[in-house]
Amino acid sequence: MVGSGDIQSLNDLAGSFEIVEGMRLFPFGKTAVLQTAIVTLLPVLPLALTMISLEDMVKQLLGILL
C-alpha cells in the first residue's frame, strides 16, 4: 500500500479522514436553512416601513455601511 497511486500521501489520507469526520447528518447545510428562512421572510420585510420611515432606514443603513 505504501507508495500506492491510490493513496499518495499521509496528508491526503488525513484530508480524507477529516472529510468523514466533517460529514453532515443531513443532506443540506446552513445555506439551505438560511435560504428558506430568508425567502419566507422577504415579503414581510417591507412592513418594517410601518415602524420606521424609509428615509430613517436609509440613513441608518448608510451610517452602518459608511
Place this chain on the structure above:
Amino acid sequence: MNQSPDNKPSDDFSLVLGGPLYQLFIRAQLGTDTLGLVKRRIMVFSSFTWLPMLLLSVFVGKAAGGDIKVPFLYDIDVHIRFLLALPLLLVAELVVHQRLRPIVQQFVSRGVVSPEALPQLQVIAGSAGRLRNSVLIEVLMITTVFTGGHVLWSSQMALESATWFSTLVDGQQQLSPAGYWYAYVSIPVFQFMLLRWYFRLFVWARFLWQVSCLNLHLVPTHPDRAGGLGFLAGSVAAFVPLLLAQGVLLAGMIANRIFYEGATLLTFKPEVAAAVVFMLLLVLGPLSVFALQLAKCKRQGLLEYGALASSYVCGFERKWLRNAPPQDEPLVGSGDIQSLNDLAGSFEIVDGWQWRYSIAE
C-alpha cells in the same frame, strides 16, 4: 405514471403532473401535459377569484368607499392573496416540475441507488404517482375547505371591523354579495390550491422516506460532505415560489392588521417565527429522512478510514524510520513522498501527537 421497461423510474418522476385538477386543466385547454400555459391559468384563476369580488363591490358601492372601515380596494390581504400568492402557487407547479425531476434522476446517475435496487425505486416512484393522482384525496380536500377551512377562515382570518365583505348586524356577521363570493368561492379555491401543495409535499416526503429505506450506496468521503446526497439541497430552489407564496400571504394578513386594527409589526413576532419554522419543516423536513442512513455511513466511514489510516502510517513508519530505507529507492523523488507539502503534513500530524503527549505528561 406510465413507464416503459427501458425507462429509468426517476425519468418520469413528477410531483405535479397528475390528479383530477391537472386533467381538468388539460381538457379545458388551461394547461399542457408539461404544465405549459401557466399565464393563461393565472389569468383564469385571478379572474375567477378576484374579479367577481371587485365587480360585486363596485355594484353595491363598497369598492373604494361607503360606510365601512375597509373598502375592497383597500383590503391588502385580498389583493395579495388572489393576485400574488395564488399566481405564485401556479408558477410553483411549473418550477417544481422542471427542477425536481433532474434532482431525483441524480439518485440513479450518481449511483446512490444501485442498478440492483432500480426495480424497487420504480415501485416507489409508481406508488408516489398513484398517490399524487388520487381522486379521493382531492375530493377530501374539497370537502375539507368547505367545512374546516371555512370555519377556520371565518373565526381567525377575517377582519373584525366592518368591511366590504362583512358587516355586523345585531351582533351577527352578515356577508355582502361580494362577501358570499369571497367566502364560498374565492377562499375555498385558494385553500384547495394550498392544501393540494401540502399534499404534494407529503407525497415528496413519503417518496424520499421510501428511498431512504433502500440499500443506498453512500460514500463517506464524498466532497459534498453528505455522503453523495448533497444534490438534494437543490430542491430548496425548486420550492422558492411556494415559499414566497406563503411569505406574501403572511405579509398580507399582517398588513391588514397593522393598517386597520392598529397592530404593530412587532406584535406578530410569534406568527412570523412560527411561519419560518413551518416552512423549514415543509421544505427541509422531507430531506431529513436520510439522517439515519448518513449517521450510519459516517460511523462506518470513521471506522474504515481510521483502520486504513492506521495501516498506512504503520507501513510508512516501518519502511522509512524503523527499518533501513530501501537502497534502490532514494527518499528524494520517492513515490511515497511526492511533495514537500505532503511530508510537512505528515510531520504536522506527528507534531500534534507529541504536543498532546507533552500536555498529558
